[in-house]
Amino acid sequence: xxxxxxxxxxxxxxxxxxxxxxxxxxxxxxxxxxxxxxxxxxxxxxxxxxxxxxxxxxxxxxxxxxxxxxxxxxxxxxxxxxxxxxxxxxxxxxxxxxxxxxxxxxxxxxxxxxxxxxxxxxxxxxxxxxxxx
Numbered sequence: 001x002x003x004x005x006x007x008x009x010x011x012x013x014x015x016x017x018x019x020x021x022x023x024x025x026x027x028x029x030x031x032x033x034x035x036x037x038x039x040x041x042x043x044x045x046x047x048x049x050x051x052x053x054x055x056x057x058x059x060x061x062x063x064x065x066x067x068x069x070x071x072x073x074x075x076x077x078x079x080x081x082x083x084x085x086x087x088x089x090x091x092x093x094x095x096x097x098x099x100x101x102x103x104x105x106x107x108x109x110x111x112x113x114x115x116x117x118x119x120x121x122x123x124x125x126x127x128x129x130x131x132x133x
């Protein structure tokens with residue numbers, strides 16, 4: 001009988017970080033591994049998690065063997081994607097840190113218009129929070 005060994009701990013916990021608008025259109029998407037190697041696969045994944053988060057109304061979802069934590073703010077949806085064995089609290093900490101940092105950067109509630117006016121700051125925040133996954 002084969003015994004499955006527990007997954008080795010890894011510092012690389014984030015597979016993707018996404019910011020979508022209220023229509024499910026991508027504002028920012030950073031993929032940190034090869035789970036979705038092509039733009040077409042990424043777009044399909046983004047559509048499916050947007051649809052699921054519209055229905056679910058929670059903060060945590062499981063989709064295609066991945067753990068996804070998400071929140072909405074005014075007209076934006078923020079997603080942090082990890083593996084199926086990933087600790088939801090760690091992913092939620094990344095999401096909370098992202099929203100807090102963007103809130104401080106913008107000095108107000110995070111919404112699409114302000115985020116588009118401050119794209120360079122948004123990319124800097126994302127790159128500082130998640131270093132290659």
